[in-house]
Amino acid sequence: MNAHHDHTGPHDAGSAGRPVPVTTAGFTEEPHVTLRGPAELAEALPYTLGFFPTDSVVLLALHGEHGRFGGRLRLGIPPSPREWTPVAEQLAECLVEGCERRGARPDGIVVFLCQDPARGESGRRVMERLRPFAQKLRTACGALDVPVYEALCVSDGRFWSYCCPDSDCCPPDGTALAPPGTSVMAAAAAYAGIHVRGSLRDMEARLRPRTARPAATEQERALDIASAALVHRILSTEARGKVRDDTIRLARSLVDRLADHPPLADPDASDTRDDALISHQEAAELIVGLQDRRTRDRAAEWMEGREADHALRLWRALARRCVGAYGEHAAAPLTLAGWVAWSTADEPSARVALGLALEADPEYVFARLLHQACNEQLDPETLRECLRGEREARIRAGVRRPPGTRAAGRAGARAVRRGLRAATGRSGATARATPDTGPGTPGPTGTPGPHSGARSARRRPAGPTGTTGRRPAGSPSGTDAEDAGGQGSAR
Incomplete structure (x- = not known):
């Protein structure tokens, strides 16, 4: 093992020439995986996240003398180098403080910068372009008295170390990653039943609007018509x-329709068929109807078993149809997709969907609370129990109420949010989008969102906006207080 490999890890791991044992997120008691140097660290990264990160900065905390993850x-x-300094400081603070809240300040950190080359760019050029960002991350972590043991750039199937000056150890053209599925971490993941879901880019593509013409034009026209017909009724x-009953009835029929057509093996072909x-x-x-929070909360009840699988396909399909000026409308189906994924133990997919929901509308309360709860590794059963209770109360009220009277249980959306807030222990009024974090490492409030870099500008509280900046006439908007009176709302 070369000198660089000997010294990759905590203070004494390299000096004694010992490999660095690492237990990654996702493994509980067994197996313990020993990673020897930067090559195996780079190859292990997708298994710690559940997907191959693209265009991402990843920080991993190390604990103890053996460097446990x-x-x-x-x-x-962040696309702009002007954002790199504040983002680096916030990320370092977020990771360290999150670990401290769980009682274990990290002894060190490993940094990864993962980005594919642009057209005409080489992987080595990506590494050099991102070198200042890597240095700012190392400086920010060091300012908190937590050293960065290794900083790697992963690009175009190769990796480079920002910490090793030895060209014999780390050649200027980088080191090729092992073929997928052949690393020690891949073997351990297969043993533990851990599945890597592909690249982050592929996962996001299943949830982003499909803008190919003329279908996008026809979909936007249909959204204009639906908004004109339904928004004033939602607010009445x-x-x-x-409108709520009709929306749920339509959603139910579409879930049943998708259930009659099992998903295909190829995800892209399956999504195209669902569309x-x-x-x-x-x-x-359905997209316009889901802008009402109580309708959305009723739709969230499809969260378990095979029904959840079919509902997840529907929410993905609706997110892909939020085209043009209706981009913010995607927050509702994306949040439902994130909720169903989290409820069915697919945390990587949940974080991706919730991150995109917050990208569509950073002030979407339900997405913020779910993202926080997911990041803090809370048990989704708390919210499942709340939703089951709401469904049972609605059914009982529907049976008892006289004809022509309104059903009881008007505060369904508030009850759902109360369940989440009780679990997170924080007020939804102060919760913010947090970066994707692992077990025991929640992001503090006020940290940057999962896709937005150092975004600080507040968006309008509700209603659709798009690339053109226009708002369709009559779009619903509202605040949390409106739900107390049963008003329609997009939160």
Whole structure:
């Protein structure tokens, strides 16, 4: 083992010439995986996150003399170098403080910068371009008295170390990563039943709007028509109840329709087939209807068993239909997709969906609370029990109420949020989007969002906006207080 490998890890791990044992997030008691040097660290990264990070900065906390992996944190690489200093400081603070809240300040940190080359760019050029960011991350961690043991750039199937000056150990052209599935971490993951879901880019593509013309134009026109027909009814005391019932009835029919067509082996082909099963009008009516929070909370009840699988396909399909000026409308189906993924123990997919929901609308309360709860490794059963209780109360009220009267249980959305806030122990009024973190490493409030870099500007509280900046006429908006009176809302 070369000198660089000998000294990759905590203070005494290299000096004694011993390999660095690492227990990654996702493994509980067994197996313990020993990683020897930067090559195996780079190859292990997708298994600690559940996917191959693209365009991401990842920080992994190390604990103890053997360098056991603790919390992890991922953020999209800010495109502007002007953002690198404040982002580096916030990321370091987020990871260290998060670990401290769980009672274990990290002894060291490993930094990864993962980005594919742009057209005409080499992996080595990516590494050099990101070198100042790596240095700022090392400086920010050092300012908190937590050293960075290793900083790696992963690009174009190769990796480079920012910490090793030895060209014999770390050649200027980088070191090739092992073929997928052949590393020691891949073997351990297969043994533990851990699945890598592909690249972050592929996971996001399943949830982002599909903008190919003319389908996108037809979908936006259908959304215009649905907004004109439904928004004023959602905001009407007399009509909103029927709109909610009609929206849930339509969603139920689409879930059943998708259940009649099992997913295909190829994810892209399966998504394309799902899109074809849902008309533009159906998608538009359901997207607009889900802007009402109580309707959305009722839809969140499809969270378990095979029903959850079919509902997840529907929420993904609706997110892909939020085109043009209706980008913010995607927050509702994306949050539902994130909730179903988290409820069914797919935390990597949940974080991706919730991150995109917060990208669509950073002030979407339900997404913020779910993202925080997911990052803090809370048990989703707390929210499942709340939703089951809401469903049972609604059913009982529907049986007892006289004809022509309103059902009881008007505060369904508030009850759902109370369940989440009780679990997180924080007020939804102060919760903010946090970077993706691992077990025991929640991001503090006020940290940057999962895809937004150092975004600090506040968006409008509700309602759709798009690349054109226009807001469709009559779009619903609201605040948390509105739900107390049963008002329609997009939160």
